[in-house]
Amino acid sequence: MTAEQLRALYHQKLLVEVMVEPSLDSEGWVVECRHTGGGIMALTDAEGIEQCFADIDQATLNALQIGFDQVRIAD
Template sequence: MTAEQLRALYRQQLLIEAVVEPSLDSEGWVVECRHTSGGLMALTNAEGIEQCFTDIDQATLNALEIGFQQVRIAD
């Protein structure tokens, strides 16, 4: 989901956690948000491709911009 879509879900209180973790597909970091139903939703671009950040700080900043006050770092 795009950042805008995730922000809308966050405002509706449907997301409970943001997680930054290493990408399984490439070098870098991805952002995933845990939905209240338990599923994970990845931050993607407009084409639906998972966004991968080379820098953990940039990934964390993108998670915070969704609306979260804190972000869990998984390694």
């Protein structure tokens, strides 16, 4: 889901957590949100491709822009 879509879900109180974790597919970090229904939603670009950030700070900044006050870092 795009950042805008995730922000909308956050404002609807449908997301409970945001996480930054190492990418399984490439070197870098990805942002994922946990939905109230239990699913995980990855931050993607407009074409649905998961965004991978070169460093943890960049990924954390993008995670915070969804609306959360804190980000869980998984390593």
